[in-house]
Amino acid sequence: MSAHVPVLAVDGPGGSGKGTICRAVQQAMGWHLLDSGAIYRALAVAASRRGLDAKSGAELERLATNLDVTFLPSADGDTRVMVDGEDVTDELRQEQTGNLASQVAAVSAVRDALLQRQRDFRQPPGLVADGRDMGTVVFPDAEVKIFLTASPEERARRRHKQLKEQGVDGNLPDLLREIAERDERDRTRSVAPLVPAPDAERIDTTGLSIDAVVQRVMSLLQDRLLL
Ligand code: DC
Numbered sequence: 001m002s003a004h005v006p007v008l009a010v011d012g013p014g015g016s017g018k019g020t021i022c023r024a025v026q027q028a029m030g031w032h033l034l035d036s037g038a039i040y041r042a043l044a045v046a047a048s049r050r051g052l053d054a055k056s057g058a059e060l061e062r063l064a065t066n067l068d069v070t071f072l073p074s075a076d077g078d079t080r081v082m083v084d085g086e087d088v089t090d091e092l093r094q095e096q097t098g099n100l101a102s103q104v105a106a107v108s109a110v111r112d113a114l115l116q117r118q119r120d121f122r123q124p125p126g127l128v129a130d131g132r133d134m135g136t137v138v139f140p141d142a143e144v145k146i147f148l149t150a151s152p153e154e155r156a157r158r159r160h161k162q163l164k165e166q167g168v169d170g171n172l173p174d175l176l177r178e179i180a181e182r183d184e185r186d187r188t189r190s191v192a193p194l195v196p197a198p199d200a201e202r203i204d205t206t207g208l209s210i211d212a213v214v215q216r217v218m219s220l221l222q223d224r225l226l227l
Contacts, residue, residue, distance in 0.1 A: 006126040007141075008221055009134035012148035013183050013194060014098065015155025017205045017213060021148065022130040024214045025221070029128070034121040035071075035079075036131035036138070037101065039114055041092045042069040042083050044100035049084075054103035064104075064113035093166070095178060102182045105132075106189040132186055135197035144224045146217055147196035150206045152179055 008025065012018050019035070026033040043064055052059050072080045080089045091097055104110055111133075118138050121127055129138065135145035150158075156176040163170040186194040196202055201220055205213050 005122045005124050006143045006225060007122060007134075007139045008126070008128045008217070009139050009142035009145045009197070009200075010128065010130050010148060010217075011132055011134050011136070011146070011194070011196065011200065013132075013150075013155065013179075013186065015158045015179060016148040016150045017158075017210065018130045018148055020210055021205075021213050021217060022128045024210065025217055026128040028214075028218060029126060029221070031126035031128050032121055032123050034118060034127060034129040034131070034134075036118055036129065036134065037098075038071070038079075038081055038092060039067075039069060039118065040101040040105045041097050042081055042088065043067055043110065043114070044097050044104055045088045045091055046083050047104060048097075048100060053100070054107060057107060057109065060104055060107055061109040061113050064110045067114075067117075095170075095175075099178065099182065102185050106185060106191070108191040111137075111191055132194045133192035135200050136195065137192045140197070144217075144221050145197045145200035146220070147200040147202045148213070149202065149204050152176060152183070154206045155179055 010018050010022050022033060046063055046067060047053065047056070047060060050063070052063065054060070068084050070082045072082060074080045080087055081092050082088070115138065121129070122139070129142070131138065135142055135147070153176065156172055156179050159175050159179070160170045160172050203213060203216060
């Protein structure tokens with residue numbers, strides 16, 4: 001039955017605009033949203049609480065299998081993320097959580113343990129899936145695949161702005177360096193590396209408005225689904 005539920009797979013590096021674009025399209029379509037990065041981040045939080053790191057193979061795999069994570073819609077339209085019953089939403093967004101997430105995400109057994117959990121988000125009437133391997137591994141049969149990119153400088157600027165809005169004073173050169181390191185790790189890992197699916201539509205969002213990208217994605221989706 002899941003085969004009949006359409007999926008829009010959106011992959012790309014951090015800061016390419018995936019989160020913003022996915023939320024906008026998800027709302028316009030009235031579909032479900034899978035923020036797969038939030039699952040890896042939740043695992044990173046749970047691992048650091050237990051003193052585990054990316055080298056703790058078997059324990060990490062067990063933790064990934066039993067990970068107690070829930071996504072709760074909040075009154076302000078945002079989503080609160082609970083790990084082991086604790087609201088970790090703010091911690092989830094921190095750079096150090098993203099870095100640890102990128103490290104635990106390179107462990108093959110961890111990715112396998114989280115695969116079905118991600119596929120379970122495919123529920124009617126449709127799913128917008130945001131990640132690094134949505135079109136290549138998790139939903140290879142997705143109706144539409146998009147690969148978003150943007151220059152590292154643009155992505156660092158966006159991240160800086162985002163942090164500022166959260167009241168955090170990020171340092172631009174440090175952000176640029178962290179982005180480059182994370183990209184390198186995500187792109188060169190042996191399992192599910194960050195690469196466009198051969199049938200993905202690539203969109204460089206550098207200098208494009210959010211609206212322009214959303215319109216492009218919506219029109220691809222409508223063409224493909226013949227809406
Ligand atoms: O999208 P994000 O920044 O929240 O993701 C955090 C890290 O999680 C990212 O650096 C790599 C990993 N990740 C992954 O390996 N596969 C995904 N589908 C999503 C995220």
